[in-house]
Amino acid sequence: MDTLNQQQIDSIEQGPLGRTTNRDDKPARTHTGRLKEFFERKFSNSAVLFGVVPIGTSLGRWVSKIIALPQLRKLATGEVPWAPLRKPVSESTVVLLSTGGVHLRSDRPFNLNGDPTFRMIPKDALQADLTISHQAYDKTDALRDINLVFPIERLRELEAECVIGRLAEEHYGFGLMGSAKRLMPSIKEVARRIRKSGVDLALLVPA
Amino acid sequence: MALALVKEVAVAANAPRFLYLHWPFGHALGEPGNLAQQRTVLHDMLSMAALAPRPGLVIELPYRWRRESYPSVRDWATPSEAVVSAVSL
Numbered sequence: 001m002d003t004l005n006q007q008q009i010d011s012i013e014q015g016p017l018g019r020t021t022n023r024d025d026k027p028a029r030t031h032t033g034r035l036k037e038f039f040e041r042k043f044s045n046s047a048v049l050f051g052v053v054p055i056g057t058s059l060g061r062w063v064s065k066i067i068a069l070p071q072l073r074k075l076a077t078g079e080v081p082w083a084p085l086r087k088p089v090s091e092s093t094v095v096l097l098s099t100g101g102v103h104l105r106s107d108r109p110f111n112l113n114g115d116p117t118f119r120m121i122p123k124d125a126l127q128a129d130l131t132i133s134h135q136a137y138d139k140t141d142a143l144r145d146i147n148l149v150f151p152i153e154r155l156r157e158l159e160a161e162c163v164i165g166r167l168a169e170e171h172y173g174f175g176l177m178g179s180a181k182r183l184m185p186s187i188k189e190v191a192r193r194i195r196k197s198g199v200d201l202a203l204l205v206p207a
Numbered sequence: 208m209a210l211a212l213v214k215e216v217a218v219a220a221n222a223p224r225f226l227y228l229h230w231p232f233g234h235a236l237g238e239p240g241n242l243a244q245q246r247t248v249l250h251d252m253l254s255m256a257a258l259a260p261r262p263g264l265v266i267e268l269p270y271r272w273r274r275e276s277y278p279s280v281r282d283w284a285t286p287s288e289a290v291v292s293a294v295s296l
Contacts, residue, residue: 068216076221080262089253137232145239163283204209
């Protein structure tokens with residue numbers, strides 16, 4: 001596969017919304033926006049609870065903790081599973097999984113009140129082919145740029161640049177599901193498919 | 208290799224590799240159209256995948272929401288500074 005040359009890489013990084021990089025080696029710090037950052041963290045990007053009640057970011061985090069933590073304390077015990085990467089990343093096959101409710105427009109939407117199923121997304125899916133059905137986070141930005149919750153375009157670029165060896169043919173999306181137990185059959189099926197397809201590295205992105 | 212937006216959940220999950228970002232839900236890779244930011248996060252993920260010395264690590268990335276500029280990732284083969292410094296602690 002041809003590697004992108006530096007000019008092509010630079011044009012990718014400028015992006016459709018204008019120049020987004022600086023050319024210094026270190027991140028440049030902008031001047032104070034602490035108050036603005038505080039409000040954006042606490043109140044904007046609201047999720048909608050039960051489809052009706054707008055909740056700020058802080059309450060959203062609290063809700064996610066009270067749902068997840070008791071289940072994890074029961075389920076995530078014992079030895080941590082560990083599979084060291086056996087090849088360089090540049091030779092590895094990568095699969096992408098998202099819990100942001102991403103799926104093909106042509107596919108059945110996720111049930112917004114909770115859905116234990118998964119959707120398959122092909123590696124060449126374009127932004128226009130994809131949509132999101134999820135109501136527990138503000139998906140406005142993700143609908144503008146799907147890479148925020150499902151970075152398939154970025155990974156296709158990295159495959160073209162030979163940063164990763166290969167993108168798997170099939171990738172997976174999950175919707176909102178508060179019960180880990182109900183999700184388990186889908187998790188096991190996706191794990192089986194990933195293992196069968198010879199993937200080396202799975203990248204998991206949350207909602 | 209997983210991203211997390213709620214640190215306590217990442218720690219409790221007891222998973223092999225987690226990167227935690229103090230960013231809003233729906234923005235695990237950053238801001239719409241900010242390719243350099245998204246590529247930076249992917250570089251951190253790939254670096255941790257290659258470099259994590261043991262399971263169960265949750266590395267907190269230092270990027271402040273909407274208050275950073277991100278340089279281009281020039282050398283993908285070299286692990287990211289954020290991951291190297293966290294792993295060597």
